[in-house]
Amino acid sequence: MSPTVFEDRDALAAQRRRWREAGERVALVPTMGNLHEGHLGLIAFAKQRADRVLATIFVNPSQFGAGEDFERYPRTLPEDLAALARVDCDGVFVPAVNAIYPDGLPPRTRVTPGPLADDLCGAHRRGHFEGVATVVLRLFNLTQPDLAIFGEKDFQQLLIIRQMAADLALPLEILGAPIARDARGLALSSRNGYLSEQERMRAAALQQTLQRVVAKAQTSTQPPDWPAVCGQAEHALEALGFVVDYLTVRRQADLLRPSAEDRALVALVAAKLGTTRLIDNLCFQL
């Protein structure tokens, strides 16, 4: 069935009230649209954990930096609505910019997520996570979900949103959902649409490289020398034509650098192929 489309806050609030009065648990899946199988997997994940699933489609201007792809970010609403109908999503909030930012842009009141937001992607995309946290908090307040689902591909984003929910005592549960990949292992992303066919084939090297980093660490009898292991992997990607922003191993819990005692780790990479910036990660145990 087609999802009910909400464009303004009042209609959304009225629906939200009806669901609450019926005692139904609501899961939120925030997106920027251009939905692919990864997003549809998030909806399926949400459906297993809630009575109602509400998606949002909003290309958030405040999380794009100058010179990034805000203008060319693909906007495909008719296709997105058809895809949401196929997976039985109950509702979709498609706000105009002034429904999210009635105070204008840049937003007057913002969420500053702290040091975690200045590392990794945050170091290469200044202000990005402030924009993400600010819009996500506004979406939470407008939709009042019981739980919200985020893809683990954006691992740093997921941690920042979890941290925001804990620090601001938000009354909802944040869940991460596994990364969806194509047959070659490339993590699904709307930005994959920018890649040529040849680049798309090469892009699978991101995940393969992370797998090699993890295998090396797991089979080594010595504690891993992360800078050396990651440096080699970075060179391998550069040889394939990537411009690497970072390739690193961190602690899963807080993305700090691991000590010899840490076991739950994640290898993360961000790299450009042509003009397309891609990210990927791989969680593992030592």
Ligand code: PAF
């Ligand atoms: O991951 C995304 O698509 C976006 O960062 C999000 C969470 C929808 C906020 O705009």
